[in-house]
Amino acid sequence: MSYFVSxxxxxxxxxxxxxxIKSVLQNVRMILQTRQxxxxxYRNFGLPMKFLDKPAAIAKPLLIAEIRxxxxxxxxxxxxxNVSFKEDEAGRLIPVVxxxxxV
Numbered sequence: 001m002s003y004f005v006s007x008x009x010x011x012x013x014x015x016x017x018x019x020x021i022k023s024v025l026q027n028v029r030m031i032l033q034t035r036q037x038x039x040x041x042y043r044n045f046g047l048p049m050k051f052l053d054k055p056a057a058i059a060k061p062l063l064i065a066e067i068r069x070x071x072x073x074x075x076x077x078x079x080x081x082n083v084s085f086k087e088d089e090a091g092r093l094i095p096v097v098x099x100x101x102x103v
Contacts, residue, residue: 002081007032007095008088020077020103027075032067032095045074051093059093060085067095077102 003021005028013030017023034046047070051062064083071078082098 002098002100005029005032005097005099006086008086021101024075024077024099024101024103028071028078028097028099031070031074032097046070056093063093063095067097071097071099 003025005025007029011026011029013026014022017026031046036046036048037043039045047063047066050066051059054062063085067083068080071080078099079102080097080099084096084098086094086096088094
């Protein structure tokens with residue numbers, strides 16, 4: 001079964017989540033929403049944001065690569081099936097990642 005995780009989700013973080021599927025989905029959402037270098041003592045967590053200030057045609061492939069790398073490193077229980085994008089009214093790219101949970 002596949003699940004969709006968006007970079008715009010504002011769900012509350014549940015510490016010590018006991019449901020493995022919810023835990024994986026929450027972890028992927030946290031990866032998508034975290035800028036690398038902003039977590040003290042865990043500076044490599046998140047996305048490097050090399051895609052910022054690039055035209056959409058260049059930013060999308062960079063962002064896809066960053067998402068794939070970060071999820072494979074920080075949440076190996078998630079297998080990425082697809083990465084797509086939505087744009088908000090300000091023109092910002094919002095990643096939507098389709099994953100399969102391996103538990």
